[in-house]
Amino acid sequence: MTDTPSTGQRAELARPHAAPEKRGTPDDRPGTPAAGPAPRATPPGLAGADALLGTDTTRFRHDYLEVRGLRVEFDGFVAVRDVDLTVTQGDLRFLIGPNGAGKTTLIDAVTGLVRATGSAAFGGSELLGRTTHRIARAGVGRTFQTASVFEELTVLQNLDIAAGARRRPLTLLRRRTTTPPAVEQALETVGLTAQRDLPAGVLAHGQKQWLEIGMLLVQDAHLLLLDEPVAGMTQAEREETGQLLRRIGSQRVVVVVEHDMEFLRSFADSVTVMHQGRVLAEGTVAEVQNDPAVVEVYLGTPAEPAGDVPAGTVPAGTVPADAAPADAAPADAATREGEPR
Amino acid sequence: MDIIAQLFAGLSLGSVLLLAALGLSLTFGQMGVINMAHGEFMMAGAYTAFVVQGVVGDAGVSLLLALPLGFVVGGLLGLLLEATLIHRMYRRPLDTLLVTWGVALVLQQVARDVFGAPNVDVRAPAWLSGAVEIGGLALPRTRLFILALAAVCVVALALALRATPLGRRIRAVVQNRDLAEASGISSRATDRVTFFIGSGLAGIAGVALTLLGSIGPTLGTNYIVDAFLVVVAGGIGQIKGTVIAATALGLMQAFLEYSTTASVAKVLVFVAIVAFLQLRPQGLVSVRTRSLA
Numbered sequence: 001m002t003d004t005p006s007t008g009q010r011a012e013l014a015r016p017h018a019a020p021e022k023r024g025t026p027d028d029r030p031g032t033p034a035a036g037p038a039p040r041a042t043p044p045g046l047a048g049a050d051a052l053l054g055t056d057t058t059r060f061r062h063d064y065l066e067v068r069g070l071r072v073e074f075d076g077f078v079a080v081r082d083v084d085l086t087v088t089q090g091d092l093r094f095l096i097g098p099n100g101a102g103k104t105t106l107i108d109a110v111t112g113l114v115r116a117t118g119s120a121a122f123g124g125s126e127l128l129g130r131t132t133h134r135i136a137r138a139g140v141g142r143t144f145q146t147a148s149v150f151e152e153l154t155v156l157q158n159l160d161i162a163a164g165a166r167r168r169p170l171t172l173l174r175r176r177t178t179t180p181p182a183v184e185q186a187l188e189t190v191g192l193t194a195q196r197d198l199p200a201g202v203l204a205h206g207q208k209q210w211l212e213i214g215m216l217l218v219q220d221a222h223l224l225l226l227d228e229p230v231a232g233m234t235q236a237e238r239e240e241t242g243q244l245l246r247r248i249g250s251q252r253v254v255v256v257v258e259h260d261m262e263f264l265r266s267f268a269d270s271v272t273v274m275h276q277g278r279v280l281a282e283g284t285v286a287e288v289q290n291d292p293a294v295v296e297v298y299l300g301t302p303a304e305p306a307g308d309v310p311a312g313t314v315p316a317g318t319v320p321a322d323a324a325p326a327d328a329a330p331a332d333a334a335t336r337e338g339e340p341r
Numbered sequence: 342m343d344i345i346a347q348l349f350a351g352l353s354l355g356s357v358l359l360l361a362a363l364g365l366s367l368t369f370g371q372m373g374v375i376n377m378a379h380g381e382f383m384m385a386g387a388y389t390a391f392v393v394q395g396v397v398g399d400a401g402v403s404l405l406l407a408l409p410l411g412f413v414v415g416g417l418l419g420l421l422l423e424a425t426l427i428h429r430m431y432r433r434p435l436d437t438l439l440v441t442w443g444v445a446l447v448l449q450q451v452a453r454d455v456f457g458a459p460n461v462d463v464r465a466p467a468w469l470s471g472a473v474e475i476g477g478l479a480l481p482r483t484r485l486f487i488l489a490l491a492a493v494c495v496v497a498l499a500l501a502l503r504a505t506p507l508g509r510r511i512r513a514v515v516q517n518r519d520l521a522e523a524s525g526i527s528s529r530a531t532d533r534v535t536f537f538i539g540s541g542l543a544g545i546a547g548v549a550l551t552l553l554g555s556i557g558p559t560l561g562t563n564y565i566v567d568a569f570l571v572v573v574a575g576g577i578g579q580i581k582g583t584v585i586a587a588t589a590l591g592l593m594q595a596f597l598e599y600s601t602t603a604s605v606a607k608v609l610v611f612v613a614i615v616a617f618l619q620l621r622p623q624g625l626v627s628v629r630t631r632s633l634a
Contacts, residue, residue, distance in 0.1 A: 111523055131529075132522035141523070148520045150513050161513050162524045164506050219524060 063139075064088040065110070065223055065253050069118035072102070072109050072277075079105040080116070080277045092249040094264050095257045097274035098297060103257045104145055106274070107225045111135055111142050122223045122253070141221025145228055145257075147208035151201030155192050155211060158200050159183045162215035182218050189244070190214035206233045213244065223253045230263055242267040273297070346478055347595050353484040355591025356491035360549055361564040362571035362583050363494055364542030367535055368419070369569065370578040371515045374427055374536070375434055377441040379568065380561025381448035382418050382540045386411035386547025387556040388456060390463050401466035404548070408490075411544035418448075419540020423533055445561065452558035463551035483552040490549055494542060499580055501538075511535050515578070574614055576624030585625055590614075 067085040071078065080102040087093045095103050109116035112132040120127045127135050150158050156179065163183050187193045190210035195203060200211060209229055216224050229245070230238045238260070246267060248254055258264055264271065264285065271288045273281040281291040288294055361383060368374050390407035397403040422444060430436045469486055472479035502508035513521045514531040522528050550560060571590060575582030590610060597606035618624075 113519060113522070131527070132519070133525050133527045136523055136525035144520065144523075148517060150516050150520065152516055153509060153512060157509050160506065161509055161521075161526065215524060 063123040063222055063253060065120070065122050065255070067106075067110065067118070067120045070106065070109060070116055070120060071118050072105050072114055072116045074114075078277055080109060083118075083274075083277075083279055085272060085279065087253050087255055089253050090250050090269075091253075092246060092267060092269040093255045094268040094271045095255055095274060096259070096264065096271060097280070100276070101274040102277040103274055104227055105277075107142055107227055107255075107257065110225060111140060136219065136221075139220065139222040140225070141216035141219050141223070142225040143209070143212040143216065143227055143229060145231075147205060147212060149200040149203075149208050149211050149215070152199055154197050155187070155200055155203070156183070156196045158211060159186055159214060159218050163218040180218075186214040186218045189217065206237045209233065210241070213241075213248075217248075221252070224248065224255070226254065226256045228257055228259065230258065230260060238263050239266075343599070347599050348592070349478070349480055349484070350598075351592030351595030352588065353488060353591070354594055355588040356484075356488045357546075357549070357553070358564075358567055358571050358591055359491045359584060359587035360487070360494060360546035361543070361568040362575075362587055363491075363498060363580075364415075364539040364546070365568050365572045366575070366578070366580055366583040367498075367539035367542070370572050370580075370583070371511065372431075372532065372535055372539075373434065373577075374423075374431070375438040375441065376419075376422070376427070376540075377438060377565060378418075378422060378445040378448060378561075379540070379543050380563075380565035381445045381452075382415040382543035382561070383547035383550065383564060384452060384556070384558065384561040385418055385448070386415050386544030387463070387551050387560055388452060388547075389414045389544065390548045390551045391456070391461055391556065394463050399466075400464045401468060404466050404469075404552075407548045407551075408545055411548035412541035413544070415544020415547065416537040416541030419536045419543075420533060422540075423536040427536070428529070428532065445565075449558045449561075456558070458558065460555035460557035462555045465552050469552065487549050487552060490545070494545060495580065495584055498538075498542070502580070507534065570611075570614055574617060574624055576626035579624070579626035582624055582626030 065085065065087045067083055070080055070083040070085075072080040083102070083106060085106075095106070097103055105114060108114040110120045110127060112127065112130055112135045116128055118128070122138065122140055125138065127138070127140065130138070150161065153161070160180075160183060163180055187196055190207075190213060192203075192207060192211060192214065195207065200208065203211065209231075213224075213226070213229065226245070230241050233241060242263060245254060245256065249269070256268075268285050270283065271281075271285055272279055273288055273291070273294050275293075275297050280297060281288050281294045283291070361380075364382075365376070365379055368376050368379065386407075389411045390404065393407040393410060394400060394403040397406060422441070426440055426444070427437060430440065465483055469482045472481045473485065474480075500508075502512060510521070510526050510531050511534070513524070513526060514528045514535075518528050521531070546564075547556075547560070550556065550564075567590070571587045572583055574590070575584070575586030593613065594606050594610050597609050601609070
């Protein structure tokens, strides 16, 4: 599924001919296959994703998220402390940790919803201290833990809002007559074309989560912070979402907070484990699973300093899927366990 | 024939209530701000009509000029109030109530100092004087004009909220402030615009009131309670509910007035509202329904 410059708004946005970017090389031109992982088979529901994602390799390929010494304090309680985190493009990063580890607070801090000290930069520009909507306009998109869409607006209106964030004030009173191509593409990508005129509130839970991702796509976000994007999804839906995230992640910086270990093992390129507001471990899935400190946090080994536990005492690869429900919300855990795998 | 006359009187009263309450359905209904100075924004709109007539002279031209100008004057006052005071206390409704009441008193005194305490009159244009005769029934043209004006305002507001990107933003911010911000919408800017429109509608209502009688510094106080009642009875944040409630209250008042006296009718209407809200605290149109307009 390669794209031609004539389809999709992406091509216009990249403006390959009108304003060639300095760092653009011929290989980066739209129409050539996207850099990164080899092309994968497209799941049927995600047809068209490449049209939306595939042409924008020129602009942001060197962007990365860099968090240094991040600290968040609520009335004396330190929710996040000394967090360093670097996530690059093409590295699908999963952020895991028990409840209260500070994962969501970290996302809130990066997106300006809570006050933080330290530094969080994306594409070289500092995000901390800016208002949330300015951060969003700088290309940072996020989803919320509870599937958050504008429930009383239609699916199409939800996407329109995300697409029009940078609209100039005077155009706000003009009625739109046609749907922008990027919005059409996003509808198709997340499989909600048939539901476009339904209020988002009546969508199924999984569809809402896809709508959230669709909103980030039309919002032109290049750093995506996804808070439990597959919670409550069926196995098939998880698989599709994971494939979509992979494709998004090849050209954008993606951080996924997720409790589901099976999902993590299938799709994570790298994992950061948080515990009590700090980064506990970081590495590939295998590295993290064999990290004694991580094993201790997840399995609750007796109180011995983490470093002293010999790696051999715990069987390798023992961050089991069973560990996930323990730190998920009870209702969530119940749904998950009840689902066929 | 009497019934039809009362019906018209009720609809006419309802349209006045609706004009007064429509702006509140945005600022109070949508944003949750209890703005006691809303009535004074109406008063400002009425004095705008008075000033415009003093400058222009011709009653017809001045009315048509005063409507948009009243909107701007009311809107700017609202914007000023929002930017200086209200935005500091979005999570403190009780403080907002007290502060805006104080602002209302200040505005009344300013009007007294500038225009004098006695009421003043704004001449109605010639094409609105007299009445239209329909089947032996005389319908005053000013009343018909206000009915039409209310209808235009409702339709314009509903269209703006439903069909324009700005309206989508207003609704988005009301529904989920954090998500709206995360989607790149400035909730502060949207709040200001919402408040401007809501207050501007009060200005328009004020201009319309000059057609019904003389105006004075306390014009707004006569309407503020009724306007809040309409919004609450109609269901917070629901324009549809506001329209229905305004019409129902107008009709009720008119028919009760016909069979009793004006004061008794007012008491009965209040009792009816209290009883209604006991049965249905969420108002006529529940907030959880999906349509706004």
